[in-house]
Amino acid sequence: xxxxxxxxxxxxxxxxxxxxxITLGETSLxxxxxxxxxxxxxxxxxxVLWTIRAPRVAMAALVGAAxxxxxxxxxxxxxxxxxxxxxxxxxxxxxxxxxLCIAGGLAAVPGAVEVGAxxxxxxxxxxxxxxxxxxxEPEALILFGVAISAFGGALTALVFNLAPSPVAIxxxxxxxxxxVENRDWTDSLRALPPMAIGAAxxxxxxxxxxxxxxxxxxxxxxxxxxxxxxxxxxxGAALLTGAAVAGAGVIGFVGLAAPHMVRALVRDDPRRILWxxxxxxxxxxxxxxxxxxxxxTDQELKLGVVTALFGAPAFALLAWRAARSWRA
Amino acid sequence: MTAAWSIVGARARQGxxxxxxxxxxxxxxxxxxxxxxxxxxxKTSLLRAGLGLLPLVEGEAFLSGRRLQDLGAAERAALVGYxxxxxxxxxxxxxxxVASLGAIDLPEPQALAVARDRLARVGxxxxxxxxxxxxxGGERARVLLARLLATRAPLLxxxxxxxxxxxDAQMLxxxxxxxxxxxGAAVVVTLHxxTLAARCCDRIAxxxxxxxxxxxxxxxxxxSRVLASVFQLDGELVxxxxxxxxxxxxx
Numbered sequence: 001x002x003x004x005x006x007x008x009x010x011x012x013x014x015x016x017x018x019x020x021x022i023t024l025g026e027t028s029l030x031x032x033x034x035x036x037x038x039x040x041x042x043x044x045x046x047x048v049l050w051t052i053r054a055p056r057v058a059m060a061a062l063v064g065a066a067x068x069x070x071x072x073x074x075x076x077x078x079x080x081x082x083x084x085x086x087x088x089x090x091x092x093x094x095x096x097x098x099x100l101c102i103a104g105g106l107a108a109v110p111g112a113v114e115v116g117a118x119x120x121x122x123x124x125x126x127x128x129x130x131x132x133x134x135x136x137e138p139e140a141l142i143l144f145g146v147a148i149s150a151f152g153g154a155l156t157a158l159v160f161n162l163a164p165s166p167v168a169i170x171x172x173x174x175x176x177x178x179x180v181e182n183r184d185w186t187d188s189l190r191a192l193p194p195m196a197i198g199a200a201x202x203x204x205x206x207x208x209x210x211x212x213x214x215x216x217x218x219x220x221x222x223x224x225x226x227x228x229x230x231x232x233x234x235x236g237a238a239l240l241t242g243a244a245v246a247g248a249g250v251i252g253f254v255g256l257a258a259p260h261m262v263r264a265l266v267r268d269d270p271r272r273i274l275w276x277x278x279x280x281x282x283x284x285x286x287x288x289x290x291x292x293x294x295x296x297t298d299q300e301l302k303l304g305v306v307t308a309l310f311g312a313p314a315f316a317l318l319a320w321r322a323a324r325s326w327r328a
Numbered sequence: 329m330t331a332a333w334s335i336v337g338a339r340a341r342q343g344x345x346x347x348x349x350x351x352x353x354x355x356x357x358x359x360x361x362x363x364x365x366x367x368x369x370x371k372t373s374l375l376r377a378g379l380g381l382l383p384l385v386e387g388e389a390f391l392s393g394r395r396l397q398d399l400g401a402a403e404r405a406a407l408v409g410y411x412x413x414x415x416x417x418x419x420x421x422x423x424x425x426v427a428s429l430g431a432i433d434l435p436e437p438q439a440l441a442v443a444r445d446r447l448a449r450v451g452x453x454x455x456x457x458x459x460x461x462x463x464x465g466g467e468r469a470r471v472l473l474a475r476l477l478a479t480r481a482p483l484l485x486x487x488x489x490x491x492x493x494x495x496d497a498q499m500l501x502x503x504x505x506x507x508x509x510x511x512g513a514a515v516v517v518t519l520h521x522x523t524l525a526a527r528c529c530d531r532i533a534x535x536x537x538x539x540x541x542x543x544x545x546x547x548x549x550x551x552s553r554v555l556a557s558v559f560q561l562d563g564e565l566v567x568x569x570x571x572x573x574x575x576x577x578x579x
Contacts, residue, residue, distance in 0.1 A: 079418035211429055213418045214475070217381050222432050222479070223405030267459065268419040 003272050006265055010279035014061065017286045021057045022049055025293060051184065059183040059191070060289040060303070061282040063248040064258070066195050068281020069274060070240040071255020073202040076209030076270035077233040078132050081263075081322055082142055084256035085121070085241040087315065089148025091252060093124030094245040096152045099159045099172045107171065111190070118194065118242030124148055125238035129230055142319075178249035178304020180289055191247040198239030199278070205232040206271035213270065251304045253311020254281050260318060330393040332357050332483040332514030333408070335378040337387035347373040349538040350387070353516075357482060360506055360515045362529035364522060364550075366559060370538040371518040372413060375485055379410055392482060406433065409479030413487040413518075415472055420459035423447060423471045430478030439478075446474035450504060466493050473501060483514045490519065502528040522559075526550055527571040534558055546572060 029037070029045050037045040067085065074083040074090075085091045097120025098113045106112035131144045156176070163169045208229035211219040220226055244251070258281035259273055266272040285303070288310070292301040333355040340348040347370050355361050363371050376382040378389045380396050389396040391407040399407070409430065417426065427443035434442065447453050452470040460468055469492070476484060486505065490498040498521070506528060509515045519525040525532055526546035534542040534549050536558045542549045547565055555561040556579060563576020 207432075210421075210425075211432065213421055213426065214429055215412060215414055215416060215418070217376070217412050217414075218410060220381065220401070221379060221405060221408065221410035222429060223402045225401045267425075268421055269425065270419055 003266065003275070006262070007275050007279060010262070010276055010283065014279055014283045014286065017283055017290070018057055018061065021060075021286050021290045022053045024290065025053055055185045055188060056180050056183050056289070057286055058185070058188045059180040059247055060285045062188055062191055062195060063180065063244040063251060064254055064285025065278040065282040066191075066198065066240040066244040067251065067254040068258030068284070069199055069202050069278040070237040070244070071281070072259040072270075072273050072277035073205060073209070073233050073237045073240075074128075074255070075259055076212065076273070077129070077205070077230065077237075078141060079212060080141060081260070082256070082315070082319055083145075084253065085237065085244075086250075086252035086254075086311075087142065087149075087256060088124070088128045088145035089150075089152055090121050090124045090128065090238065090241050091245055091250050092149045092152030092156070094118070094121035094242050095176050095250040096120050096156045096159070097123075097242075098245060098249075099156050099176065102172050102175065103159050103163050103168050105164075105168075114190065114194070114243065114246040117246035118239065120152075121238040121242035121245065122235070124152065125234045125241070129234050133230075174302075175249045176304075177302040178251040178307070179292075179302045180248045181300065183247075187247060191243045194239045194243040198236045198243065201232045201236030201239065203274055205229055205236060206274055209233065209270040249304055251285070252308050253315060254284055254307055256318065257311055257314055258284055260314075329356060331355060331390070332392055333378060333485075333516065334390045335374065335387070336389070338374065338377050338384055338389070339386035340373060340377045340382050340384050342373065342382065347382075347538050348377055348384075348387075351377075351535065351538060351540050352387075353378065353533055353540065355483065355514045355516055357512055357514050358509055359530040360509045360517070360528060362525040362532045362546075363516065363518045363535060364520070364525050364532060365535035369535045369558075371535055372487055373538070374535060375410075375487055375516070375518065379408060379485065380404070402433070405479075405481075407481060408483040408485060409476050409481040411472060411476040411484075411486040411489055413491070415465070415468060417460050417468070420461040422457050423452065423460055423463075423474075424456040426460050426471055427474040427478050430475040431480070442478050442480070443474065446477040447471065449477060450474045451500065466497050469493055469497070469501075473504065477504070477508065481513070484508055484516070486515070486517045488518050488520070490521065490524070498524060522550060522555075522565075523572065523574045526565050526574065550574075 027048055033045040036043050037049045040046055041050050071084045075081055094117045097116035101113045101116035132141050135141055160169055208224050211222055211224045259277040261280045262276035288306045289303050292303050292306045295301055331354045335353045338348045338351045351374055365371050373382055377384055424440055424443045427447050428439040431439040431442040444456055447456055450470045450473050455467055460471055490501050505515045532546050532549035533540050534554055541558060542554045550565055552564045555563055560579045561576040562579045565572040566575045
């Protein structure tokens with residue numbers, strides 16, 4: 001399948017999922033109410049669709065796309081199918097950065113949480129790459145990811161420990177679990193610029209990621225400027241992850257699962273996988289958020305909880321397969 | 329004539345150990361030069377240092393007469409193609425995509441055309457669509473050789489290109505590199521098989537403890553004295569109807 005066709009199919013599926021997600025919800029509407037919502041967006045059914053559900057779905061799609069693209073980029077750069085912002089601790093560090101901002105009472109300052117999340121993502125992303133340069137074996141990197149995750153988690157626990165008030169703790173906790181509840185259009189608009197820059201950087205790294213298939217030395221001798229590629233890919237993935245974490249909290253495993261869904265369709269190509277991974281990530285998260293809303297529980301399920309419930313077993317399965325191929 | 333590659337007085341360290349000690353090598357267009365030596369003698373280090381992959385403590389390297397440090401990444405890539413010893417590939421890409429990475433300077437359709445041509449040349453035309461991780465080691469080696477040939481560079485450097493290949497594939501590989509030299513390229517290979525080295529190379533450089541200890545036509549470079557002092561072999565090159573053969577036993 002050509003890349004364009006694959007992307008169009010994925011886009012079609014995404015549009016379908018978005019329509020579903022906007023149509024379905026706790027408040028069930030009749031056909032005439034849907035018609036009313038479409039014709040008069042300011043009517044009460046219109047309010048439900050366009051100011052409650054649609055922005056939430058948009059945020060889920062944006063965050064999913066960002067995480068999918070970030071995951072695909074990190075997998076390409078590190079030549080490791082298990083790389084993902086969550087597994088490598090980039091999300092945890094980003095969450096820490098944001099938690100610090102909230103605990104510091106900066107939650108109301110526009111852009112503060114975003115900057116905190118972004119800085120956390122950049123520091124962890126830089127650390128991961130600094131370590132990856134010195135490692136020969138791909139599985140070793142995952143161990144460092146575990147360490148970075150654990151350290152990020154420990155520091156976040158410290159933030160809880162020293163938090164000024166229970167209100168701040170509850171606020172951070174709710175946010176760390178990951179959710180796109182009650183998002184409005186300005187939240188999406190705020191997430192867009194860093195995501196767009198991050199996406200541009202990742203796509204620019206595409207050809208370099210493909211050359212890296214040969215190994216670093218052969219790629220360098222073919223004219224690849226390794227330090228530039230690293231800077232693009234890490235900055236791109238960190239911007240995407242940071243913006244996603246700032247927008248929706250810590251949502252794990254999307255960056256891992258999205259590239260995996262489309263990998264066979266692009267014949268493992270680390271450049272061609274980028275766009276389809278973004279679309280697959282958006283699709284996954286829109287569906288996961290729909291599930292979070294529709295599962296009848298007293299407390300609405302948090303999106304991050306849903307993705308972790310499905311993502312962790314998927315990660316185990318991928319790790320099992322990868323470990324077998326490394327042994328071979 | 330400008331040498332395609334020259335390494336002068338190269339001294340380099342790796343992990344604190346001196347791996348190159350005033351080593352030098354000059355390669356002219358149209359010749360095949362073999363670099364031989366025992367394990368750990370510095371064959372790979374010499375190639376890597378001469379390509380800028382291993383920093384030189386002392387000495388200099390030139391590609392087509394231009395100082396290595398003065399060349400940008402793209403300029404350097406246009407002057408040399410490199411086939412590393414490590415044949416691991418990260419992803420299961422189709423063979424033709426892997427081979428096309430050699431012709432990265434061309435737009436994708438042309439690069440793929442070059443890739444298919446080189447795959448045919450190495451006898452792997454039928455593998456073009458196959459994933460490189462689904463192949464045997466020998467098949468993958470052919471694809472990587474096609475990638476090297478696709479660079480169309482005036483200097484081709486291959487580190488142990490025949491290690492682990494069956495005899496037919498070994499000779500095919502060296503014949504293909506020879507054909508590139510006939511077409512005007514300079515070719516440098518590291519080899520462990522001294523018989524094949526003597527048969528396929530115009531010139532041989534023997535490296536030991538990071539120094540070039542003998543250099544010249546195969547019969548000169550691989551003299552009985554060198555075989556004994558460098559390789560701990562008691563023997564000599566014997567001329568036969570199909571070319572020289574190493575007849576030797578351990579000292």
